[in-house]
Amino acid sequence: MIADKMRLGINIDHVATIRNARGGEHPDPVKAAKLAINAGADSIVIHLREDRRHILDNDLIHLMKEIDKPITLEMAPTNEMVNIACNNSPQKVCIVPEKREERTTEGGLDVCTSFYSLQKYISKLKSNNIDVSLFIEPDINQINAAKELNATAIELHTGEYCEALIRHNELKIQNELIRLEKASIHGYNLGLEINAGHGLNYASVASMSKIKEITELNIGHFIIGESLFIGIEEAVREMRSLIDAARHN
Ligand code: PXP
Numbered sequence: 001m002i003a004d005k006m007r008l009g010i011n012i013d014h015v016a017t018i019r020n021a022r023g024g025e026h027p028d029p030v031k032a033a034k035l036a037i038n039a040g041a042d043s044i045v046i047h048l049r050e051d052r053r054h055i056l057d058n059d060l061i062h063l064m065k066e067i068d069k070p071i072t073l074e075m076a077p078t079n080e081m082v083n084i085a086c087n088n089s090p091q092k093v094c095i096v097p098e099k100r101e102e103r104t105t106e107g108g109l110d111v112c113t114s115f116y117s118l119q120k121y122i123s124k125l126k127s128n129n130i131d132v133s134l135f136i137e138p139d140i141n142q143i144n145a146a147k148e149l150n151a152t153a154i155e156l157h158t159g160e161y162c163e164a165l166i167r168h169n170e171l172k173i174q175n176e177l178i179r180l181e182k183a184s185i186h187g188y189n190l191g192l193e194i195n196a197g198h199g200l201n202y203a204s205v206a207s208m209s210k211i212k213e214i215t216e217l218n219i220g221h222f223i224i225g226e227s228l229f230i231g232i233e234e235a236v237r238e239m240r241s242l243i244d245a246a247r248h249n
Contacts (some may be wrong), residue, residue, distance in 0.1 A: 002188070003215045006243050009072055009197070010036040010236060011045040011220025029055070030062050032232055036223075037069050040235035043091075045218050047074035048084065051100055060088050072218070074135070077114065077178040082121050085130055092131040094155055094195075094218075095121070102200075104221070108137035108157045111145040122149050133195055138176075138183030146192065151194035155218065156183055158208060162199030181211055190214035205239060206246035217243065 015032040018201055019025065033044045035092055046055040063071055075081035076098035085093050096120065097109050111118060111134055122132050124193035133153035136142040137160075146154045156231040161180060165171035184194045196208055197218035219239060 002212045004215065004247070006209050007042040007087075007216040008040065008236070008240055008243060009043040009195075009216055009218040010041040010223055011047070011074075011197075011218055012036065012224070013047050013054040013220055014224040016046075016056065016059060020054060030058050031065050032062060032224075033067050035069070035232045036139060036236050039233040040070070040240035041236055043070040043072055044218075045072045045074060045094075045220065046095070048099060050076060050078070052111060057084065060084070060090070064090065072133070077109075077118055077121050082124055082174055082209045085125060086128045089128065089130060092133055092152070093125050094133040094135055095151075096135040099223075106141075107159075108135055108142065109138055111142050111149065115145060115149065116224065117151055126150065129171055133193075138179045139182065143183060143187045143192070145177050147190045149183075151192065153195050153216075154187050155195040155197055155216075156187075156214075157181055157198050158196050158200055158204070159198040161207075162201070162204045165204050176230075180208070184211050184213035202238065202242055205242050209243045210249070211244035219241065 012029050015029045017028055044063060048055050048060060048194045072092045072094055073085055073090040073094050074094045077095050095109060098219035125132050131152040133155050134146045134151045135155045135157060136146060137150050138156045143154060164176055188193050193217040194214045195218060198215050200217060200219045201222040208214060223235045223239060
């Protein structure tokens with residue numbers, strides 16, 4: 001059944017980015033997670049990168065202990081990361097492609113090409129009762145492969161859409177919206193849970209919230225940036241109300 005409410009996952013990686021700039025304990029990602037939840041976040045998202053540039057192994061341990069909402073762990077498909085996930089049992093793992101030199105996750109996973117290595121990791125995670133989401137482009141072949149791999153969910157990469165909005169590229173905005181809509185319906189009809197994220201802000205969140213097949217949006221950079229001006233609770237509340245208004249319109 002299509003969910004009436006859109007879940008909102010808040011990615012707190014950049015709280016750790018600021019903390020790590022000085023190497024101390026401030027600002028504390030656990031405190032940020034608690035404030036985000038108070039303001040309406042349904043889950044907390046962290047990306048444990050191979051180079052540990054923001055979230056550290058201890059952050060995952062502390063968040064698992066202190067946060068009573070689901071934690072989504074974004075991670076690369078590697079033995080090291082799968083073992084960390086299995087040792088900590090977050091509710092969901094979102095497998096993302098990872099390149100050391102990239103500033104952020106630049107594109108979706110190529111599920112078709114990495115099919116057999118992903119199969120091994122997904123079955124290990126699922127046998128440890130961890131839901132598995134695959135971060136992919138809104139592409140029918142990728143979605144079909146995710147289904148074949150028995151993923152719980154797919155997270156559709158909204159980066160191209162958000163970029164088109166920033167550049168006021170009307171043709172691309174429409175094309176990307178259609179691509180995201182079609183992909184959401186296709187995945188939903190296959191029985192996959194549909195999540196979406198990357199680059200979302202106050203301006204782009206409404207159109208994603210209107211796609212009923214999408215049941216979760218994951219947002220980080222914009223919220224943490226906006227928090228500098230209005231505080232994390234206010235930023236999450238504003239995002240939450242824009243999502244709810246668009247969903248019920
Ligand atoms: N979803 C996934 C899988 C991501 O890798 C990221 C970035 O860490 C996000 C969502 C959030 O993107 P942004 O920080 O641009 O909101």
